[in-house]
Amino acid sequence: MLKLTDVVVRYPKVAEPALDRLSLSFERGEFVCVLGKSGAGKSTFVRTINRLQPVSSGSIHFEGQELTTLSEAQMRAVRQEMVMIFQHFHLIPRMTAFQNTLTGLFGRRPALKNLLGLFSKEEKQRGRLALEQVGLERHGDRRVEALSGGQKQRVGIARALLQEPKLLLGDEPVASLDPVTSRHIFTLLRDIHQKKELLSIVNVHDVSLAKEFATRIIALKDGQLLFDGKPEELDEATFSAIYQ
Numbered sequence: 001m002l003k004l005t006d007v008v009v010r011y012p013k014v015a016e017p018a019l020d021r022l023s024l025s026f027e028r029g030e031f032v033c034v035l036g037k038s039g040a041g042k043s044t045f046v047r048t049i050n051r052l053q054p055v056s057s058g059s060i061h062f063e064g065q066e067l068t069t070l071s072e073a074q075m076r077a078v079r080q081e082m083v084m085i086f087q088h089f090h091l092i093p094r095m096t097a098f099q100n101t102l103t104g105l106f107g108r109r110p111a112l113k114n115l116l117g118l119f120s121k122e123e124k125q126r127g128r129l130a131l132e133q134v135g136l137e138r139h140g141d142r143r144v145e146a147l148s149g150g151q152k153q154r155v156g157i158a159r160a161l162l163q164e165p166k167l168l169l170g171d172e173p174v175a176s177l178d179p180v181t182s183r184h185i186f187t188l189l190r191d192i193h194q195k196k197e198l199l200s201i202v203n204v205h206d207v208s209l210a211k212e213f214a215t216r217i218i219a220l221k222d223g224q225l226l227f228d229g230k231p232e233e234l235d236e237a238t239f240s241a242i243y244q
């Protein structure tokens with residue numbers, strides 16, 4: 001479903017590549033957690049997949065399509081199939097949870113309708129259902145600036161649900177949340193992942209979350225692949241190598 005071949009990413013004026021000849025394949029249904037110490041390249045990795053970060057060389061195939069050579073307009077269409085959940089939520093603070101959720105539909109609708117905030121009965125119903133799925137049915141009318149961090153991330157997930165993606169990317173989605181809330185968010189992500197049969201690739205600092213929720217763990221070090229395997233294969237020696 002997703003295949004990276006010899007992907008190199010360099011930032012301007014930085015000698016060492018942030019991603020160094022990464023080759024990886026992923027299939028639908030995998031819940032992949034990406035580990036690595038700070039600066040290892042985790043964020044660059046997930047941002048490269050949806051081309052928020054351009055590649056310096058190498059190729060990325062998604063559903064049989066080579067992404068690195070697509071125009072921005074073509075890429076916008078591909079991004080309908082991909083969704084990103086962010087550490088800092090990327091919501092519109094003054095809008096309600098319901099309004100933020102409905103923005104998940106924007107990519108598939110005419111810009112003018114989005115601008116005017118015109119939604120059909122069916123679209124609104126889908127928005128309410130998405131909020132219900134993340135447990136926020138009673139908070140739809142609240143502005144997101146008044147919600148807790150965990151609730152904000154649930155709105156982020158409801159918005160992602162409306163987009164109906166095939167690929168879910170997470171760039172440290174629980175880094176701003178306490179351990180209990182983090183676990184709730186991961187549980188929710190896994191439920192949705194399974195129900196919708198997604199490919200999910202999520203960066204996470206907390207190794208215990210990765211071990212509990214991932215079907216596959218990859219670890220990066222200095223932009224290179226250090227480990228790729230099942231959670232139970234991540235032993236002490238590998239753990240030390242990742243974080244030393």
Ligand SMILES: Nc1ncnc2c1ncn2[C@@H]1O[C@H](COP(=O)(O)OP(=O)(O)OP(=O)(O)O)[C@@H](O)[C@H]1O
Binds near residue numbers: 012041042
């Ligand atoms: N915009 C940028 N300009 C220059 N260098 C960058 C930029 N963004 C990241 N880097 C560098 O690329 C490397 C990988 O960074 P990246 O943010 O992908 O790591 P990370 O594993 O996500 O780290 P963290 O866990 O701290 O978020 C680091 O050396 C970082 O300093």
